[in-house]
Amino acid sequence: MLKKLSLLAAVLLCPGINHAQDLLPPETSIQDAVDHYIKSEQATGNIQPAAQVDDYVLMRRTMLDLAGRIPTIAEVEAYVADEDPQKRVKLVDRLMAQPEFTEQLAYDLNNILAPAGKTDLELYLVDALTAQKGWDTMFADMIYGNYEEEMPKQAMQFVNLRISDIDNLTNATSALFFGVNISCAKCHDHPLVSEWTQAHFYGMKSFFNRSFSNGDFVAERAYGEIKYATTSGEQLDAQLMFLTGSVIEEPEPVVLDDEGKKKEKADFEQLKKDKKPAPAPAFSRRAQLIEIALRENDREYFSKNIANRMWHRIYGYGLVMPLDQMHPENPPSHPDLLDWLARDTYANGYNLPRLIRGLVLSQTYSQSSRYDGEKRPAEFWFAAANVKPLSPRQYAAALAIAARNPAHWEDASEAESRIANEVKAQRGWANKFAVPNDEFQVSVDEALLFSNDTAFEDKIKVSNDRLGGELAKLETTEAMVQRAIKAVYSRPATPEEVQAISAYLDARNDRREDAISQIVWALMTSSELRFNH
Amino acid sequence: MSVNPSRRRFLGGAAAAGIAASSMNMDVLKAEALSNELKKNGKRVLLLWLAGGASQLETWDPKPGRLTGGPYQAIQTSLPGVQISELMPKMATRLHNTAIIRSLNTQIGDHGGGARLMHLGRRDEPNLKYPDMGSVLARELGRPDLQVPDYVSFYTATEGRGNAVGQPGFLGARYAPMFLTTDNKPAHLSRLEDITDLDHKERADLRALLSNRFAKGRVSESLGSHNVAYGRVRGLMSSEKLFDLSDEPQKIKDRYGNSLFAQQAMVARRLVEAGTPFVKVARAWWDSHGQNFETHLELVTELDHVMSTLLEDLEERGLLEDTLVVTLAEFGRTPTINASLGRDHFARAWSASLTGCGIQGGTVFGATDEDGQHVKDNEIGAAELFATIYKAVGIDPHHEYFVGSRPIPLVDPGTHAVDEVLA
Numbered sequence: 001m002l003k004k005l006s007l008l009a010a011v012l013l014c015p016g017i018n019h020a021q022d023l024l025p026p027e028t029s030i031q032d033a034v035d036h037y038i039k040s041e042q043a044t045g046n047i048q049p050a051a052q053v054d055d056y057v058l059m060r061r062t063m064l065d066l067a068g069r070i071p072t073i074a075e076v077e078a079y080v081a082d083e084d085p086q087k088r089v090k091l092v093d094r095l096m097a098q099p100e101f102t103e104q105l106a107y108d109l110n111n112i113l114a115p116a117g118k119t120d121l122e123l124y125l126v127d128a129l130t131a132q133k134g135w136d137t138m139f140a141d142m143i144y145g146n147y148e149e150e151m152p153k154q155a156m157q158f159v160n161l162r163i164s165d166i167d168n169l170t171n172a173t174s175a176l177f178f179g180v181n182i183s184c185a186k187c188h189d190h191p192l193v194s195e196w197t198q199a200h201f202y203g204m205k206s207f208f209n210r211s212f213s214n215g216d217f218v219a220e221r222a223y224g225e226i227k228y229a230t231t232s233g234e235q236l237d238a239q240l241m242f243l244t245g246s247v248i249e250e251p252e253p254v255v256l257d258d259e260g261k262k263k264e265k266a267d268f269e270q271l272k273k274d275k276k277p278a279p280a281p282a283f284s285r286r287a288q289l290i291e292i293a294l295r296e297n298d299r300e301y302f303s304k305n306i307a308n309r310m311w312h313r314i315y316g317y318g319l320v321m322p323l324d325q326m327h328p329e330n331p332p333s334h335p336d337l338l339d340w341l342a343r344d345t346y347a348n349g350y351n352l353p354r355l356i357r358g359l360v361l362s363q364t365y366s367q368s369s370r371y372d373g374e375k376r377p378a379e380f381w382f383a384a385a386n387v388k389p390l391s392p393r394q395y396a397a398a399l400a401i402a403a404r405n406p407a408h409w410e411d412a413s414e415a416e417s418r419i420a421n422e423v424k425a426q427r428g429w430a431n432k433f434a435v436p437n438d439e440f441q442v443s444v445d446e447a448l449l450f451s452n453d454t455a456f457e458d459k460i461k462v463s464n465d466r467l468g469g470e471l472a473k474l475e476t477t478e479a480m481v482q483r484a485i486k487a488v489y490s491r492p493a494t495p496e497e498v499q500a501i502s503a504y505l506d507a508r509n510d511r512r513e514d515a516i517s518q519i520v521w522a523l524m525t526s527s528e529l530r531f532n533h
Numbered sequence: 534m535s536v537n538p539s540r541r542r543f544l545g546g547a548a549a550a551g552i553a554a555s556s557m558n559m560d561v562l563k564a565e566a567l568s569n570e571l572k573k574n575g576k577r578v579l580l581l582w583l584a585g586g587a588s589q590l591e592t593w594d595p596k597p598g599r600l601t602g603g604p605y606q607a608i609q610t611s612l613p614g615v616q617i618s619e620l621m622p623k624m625a626t627r628l629h630n631t632a633i634i635r636s637l638n639t640q641i642g643d644h645g646g647g648a649r650l651m652h653l654g655r656r657d658e659p660n661l662k663y664p665d666m667g668s669v670l671a672r673e674l675g676r677p678d679l680q681v682p683d684y685v686s687f688y689t690a691t692e693g694r695g696n697a698v699g700q701p702g703f704l705g706a707r708y709a710p711m712f713l714t715t716d717n718k719p720a721h722l723s724r725l726e727d728i729t730d731l732d733h734k735e736r737a738d739l740r741a742l743l744s745n746r747f748a749k750g751r752v753s754e755s756l757g758s759h760n761v762a763y764g765r766v767r768g769l770m771s772s773e774k775l776f777d778l779s780d781e782p783q784k785i786k787d788r789y790g791n792s793l794f795a796q797q798a799m800v801a802r803r804l805v806e807a808g809t810p811f812v813k814v815a816r817a818w819w820d821s822h823g824q825n826f827e828t829h830l831e832l833v834t835e836l837d838h839v840m841s842t843l844l845e846d847l848e849e850r851g852l853l854e855d856t857l858v859v860t861l862a863e864f865g866r867t868p869t870i871n872a873s874l875g876r877d878h879f880a881r882a883w884s885a886s887l888t889g890c891g892i893q894g895g896t897v898f899g900a901t902d903e904d905g906q907h908v909k910d911n912e913i914g915a916a917e918l919f920a921t922i923y924k925a926v927g928i929d930p931h932h933e934y935f936v937g938s939r940p941i942p943l944v945d946p947g948t949h950a951v952d953e954v955l956a
Contacts, residue, residue, distance in 0.1 A: 441705035444706075449721050496746070504735070519739070526747060
């Protein structure tokens with residue numbers, strides 16, 4: 001019975017059938033592949049894409065995505081003035097070579113992988129990305145560890161923080177590394193799929209059921225089985241089964257007598273006391289998960305999941321949505337593109353920066369987020385850029401850059417370190433904001449904070465080191481508005497903005513400094529700073 | 534065509550509906566009986582949260598004369614045949630609006646897990662964040678144009694942030710609680726002194742002008758929520774006076790008394806009076822592993838006084854018929870008395886009370902055995918209690934939200950309200 005089901009499941013649940021022969025050749029650049037597939041799909045739906053953005057918007061968007069902050073006036077002006085036709089590629093490569101790129105990627109990955117509010121994985125991810133580890137190696141480090149070299153204690157926190165609840169660990173692993181939320185499938189009506197879910201859920205759980213937390217590390221025994229009851233009440237032994245339905249043959253579990261168990265326990269206790277990792281058993285179930293998830297006929301879940309998640313990070317909407325619902329009843333919007341990206345990512349050692357570089361160099365990336373046509377096409381057409389709420393750190397950095405007197409950033413030799421210092425110094429602001437998810441809504445607490453908080457009033461006041469201080473010294477209102485808009489929004493002001501802000505200022509001739517501070521407040525709290533557009 | 538056409542239609546529709554309707558809010562399209570809408574209009578819930586776990590034996594379900602009963606007696610209430618602890622003489626005289634539930638079996642006996650269960654009404658699921666009772670009620674009973682906060686949560690120092698559950702989950706931050714963490718007034722509700730009220734208002738208008746220009750031609754729920762949040766600021770600030778008891782008549786203040794719990798109950802009454810659909814007031818220090826009887830002498834006496842005063846106050850103002858007052862905790866306490874004369878965590882057989890809106894007053898539902906060790910009759914869990922609370926204020930407990938295409942009923946499928954305590 002079980003065997004028959006798993007066979008059926010393997011056919012049913014392969015996330016999209018791979019027809020490699022139809023895909024664009026592997027040597028195509030990522031950006032060309034993206035544009036090819038996105039545009040041909042738009043053509044089938046008669047969808048008109050939004051215009052390409054100008055240099056100002058492109059510079060800001062790229063800077064936020066790759067460096068985690070908005071540009072300074074000097075940076076954006078230099079980029080716009082640059083006549084080099086290769087300037088976009090050069091900007092991308094320059095930003096990706098800086099530590100901020102790695103730091104932001106590690107921060108975002110930690111927000112995806114660690115339980116809410118935990119930052120345990122971040123330092124590991126910075127190190128792994130700096131060492132140019134592929135996503136497959138990071139996956140292995142986080143699930144199994146590394147018994148050859150030094151045990152990555154921090155990486156093991158993925159498992160260690162969840163291991164007291166193995167169902168949760170099973171779901172998290174499945175959802176975050178394979179894009180499949182197996183707990184959710186309980187609600188599907190399809191009888192075959194619901195049967196499949198139970199066998200697979202306990203199959204996936206079996207990879208973890210022998211593991212436990214042993215202090216800072218995760219240890220594993222060589223025995224321990226899972227039994228479960230089907231909906232019809234049948235008692236079954238769980239097999240070591242991956243999501244694809246592939247089952248791993250394993251040796252008989254080790255049998256220990258009471259004496260052996262006592263000694264084993266004492267050994268684990270000693271290792272825990274010594275803060276040392278326990279050796280893996282000769283047959284480690286967690287090691288088997290790494291093996292099977294990455295092998296040729298089973299790696300599609302792994303490779304598509306990371307391609308989809310990186311796509312989502314850059315474009316603000318996944319090729320499969322929700323990100324953890326990668327199953328046949330919920331096909332990708334662009335199956336060939338996802339196949340191509342997954343193949344490309346695998347073929348290039350799961351190199352995440354390389355993938356990101358391709359994604360940000362496409363024309364799809366540089367479409368405007370503003371759609372002036374009659375009816376804005378739904379997100380999955382990728383016919384206009386999605387506005388993305390800034391991450392807490394991006395928002396803190398954006399506020400930090402915008403609030404300073406722009407003169408502070410002008411000296412080219414000092415600018416880089418000054419920016420880095422200021423962004424780090426103001427990072428505490430990130431704690432005031434929520435990490436955005438797909439259904440993210442800004443809370444009224446945030447609006448109240450900006451409206452009535454003394455620390456924020458300090459950022460917008462008119463003083464020498466603040467934006468307001470410089471604005472107060474400018475001769476004309478026009479110059480002031482231009483400078484303010486460029487500092488906060490990284491672009492020139494429109495005539496309507498000049499008019500509205502001038503009127504606000506004129507009505508407050510008796511309290512010009514207050515008015516300037518209020519204008520800075522209005523600019524900095526507006527959505528244009530809060531979002532990456 | 535590579536995309537499932539039904540998905541395309543679904544998403545297209547959601548996008549067309551624009552910033553107001555999120556994909557999970559599609560249930561607004563589901564026709565709902567008008568009578569239901571009218572029924573829940575203006576209803577509110579006030580939760581008295583007994584953080585740490587109050588003893589059912591020293592409150593609603595005494596076991597006088599038994600080994601588990603402890604030193605306190607039971608007293609006859611105004612209801613024939615119904616006795617409660619002698620520590621609640623005031624409530625004993627006014628149970629005519631109250632239903633006592635004596636048959637909760639909620640199974641989770643640690644503070645964190647129990648508190649989550651009794652705020653969410655269900656167990657956590659790893660990849661779906663459920664809204665808590667307050668967020669559901671804010672969503673169901675609040676109005677979009679409400680000028681007062683729709684979910685206010687007092688939390689006390691001992692309860693700790695971790696156990697002070699208040700999460701909008703998949704409903705989104707619009708329904709997040711306004712937490713009162715340090716005093717009886719929310720942070721950032723008052724205007725700073727160095728800006729005039731007029732400038733405060735007009736800079737917000739300038740912001741709205743700039744922000745709305747930016748939003749033109751762009752569609753996103755998050756973007757919409759940003760401007761909605763700022764749009765609520767001035768209204769919420771005008772509710773600041775609700776948190777300020779200085780204009781409350783001395784006569785009323787004297788009735789409530791001076792304890793922090795009493796003051797918070799008074800603020801809660803002001804909030805529900807102004808239309809806030811959900812307020813949670815927490816009273817801590819119930820976790821009496823040692824000296825249970827001294828602790829309960831003090832705390833139950835206070836609860837008895839504050840609760841009866843609050844109910845009286847609400848009734849006099851004609852608010853009680855639209856306000857449901859709930860006493861609840863993460864669990865009860867063991868009938869067995871431990872060596873430190875304490876009672877430990879106990880989720881197997883404990884009590885809660887429901888008073889006011891939608892409740893059949895003067896009822897007792899369920900019973901425990903003679904030592905209080907097990908539920909004898911009419912056992913219910915968290916889901917049934919939540920279904921009862923929702924139904925009492927006119928909300929269909931089987932109403933469904935949609936997360937993506939997945940239907941999520943307000944309470945776990947297969948559970949029903951306790952109609953015996955409903956009016």
